[in-house]
Amino acid sequence: MKYSKATNYALHSMVHLATESTDGAVRLEDLAERQKLSPTYLSKILTKLAKAGLITSTPGVKGGYRLLRSPEECTFLDIIQAIEGYESLLNCTMSHDGKWNRECLIERAVADAEDKLKEELARKTIADILSQMQEKN
Numbered sequence: 001m002k003y004s005k006a007t008n009y010a011l012h013s014m015v016h017l018a019t020e021s022t023d024g025a026v027r028l029e030d031l032a033e034r035q036k037l038s039p040t041y042l043s044k045i046l047t048k049l050a051k052a053g054l055i056t057s058t059p060g061v062k063g064g065y066r067l068l069r070s071p072e073e074c075t076f077l078d079i080i081q082a083i084e085g086y087e088s089l090l091n092c093t094m095s096h097d098g099k100w101n102r103e104c105l106i107e108r109a110v111a112d113a114e115d116k117l118k119e120e121l122a123r124k125t126i127a128d129i130l131s132q133m134q135e136k137n
Contacts, residue, residue, distance in 0.1 A: 003080065003084065004083070004084065006044075006045050006048075006083050006084075007079070007080055007083045007084055009035055009037060009041075009042065009045050010045050010048070010049060010079050010080075010082065010083045011076065011079055011080075012035055013031055013035070013042070013045065013046065013049070013065075014049070014054070014055075014067070014074055014079055014126050015126055015129050015130070015133075016031055016034055016035075017031075017055060017065060017066060017067050018067060018071045018074070018126050018127075018130055019130065019133075024058075024064070024066070025057075025058040025063055025064030025065055025066045026064045026065055026066065027063070027064040028042060028043060028046070028064060028065065030064070031046075031064075031065065045083065046065055048082050048083055049079070049082050049083075050065075051082070052078065052079075052081070052082035053068055053069075054067070054068060054069060054074060054078060054079065054082060055067055055068055056068050070127070071125060071126040071127035071130055072125055072126075072127040073125070074125055074126040074127075075121065075122050075123070075124065075125050076121040076122075076124040076125070077118055077121035077122040077124075078122075080121060088107075088110065088111060088114060089110055089114060090106070090107050090110040090111075091107070092104035092106060092107040
């Protein structure tokens, strides 16, 4: 699993939407300004989140974006995979014969570690972050 700047912005956008959209949608321009991003760039990120069923856009003068799921249902894994897809960090292309057998043991070790990370990311939700933010205030 890789993580780009887009993932960072997606995770932060989800927290902003969870804290700011209690009575309606949050405008793209407001989200972009808050994160110091180009609205065009952020729009591409939000489109991926919408395609994954995590957020929705609302047209009109008071339009913008809002969560489709509750913060308790928005996991870090869902958000990361919406942006990055499902690709592994390591994809071995070497030929392994003889004592290495057919499976690359190095690739398997990385995949096992990624599985543990995915389990943790599937447990971590936007609601967890909101709770931590409230504790600090």
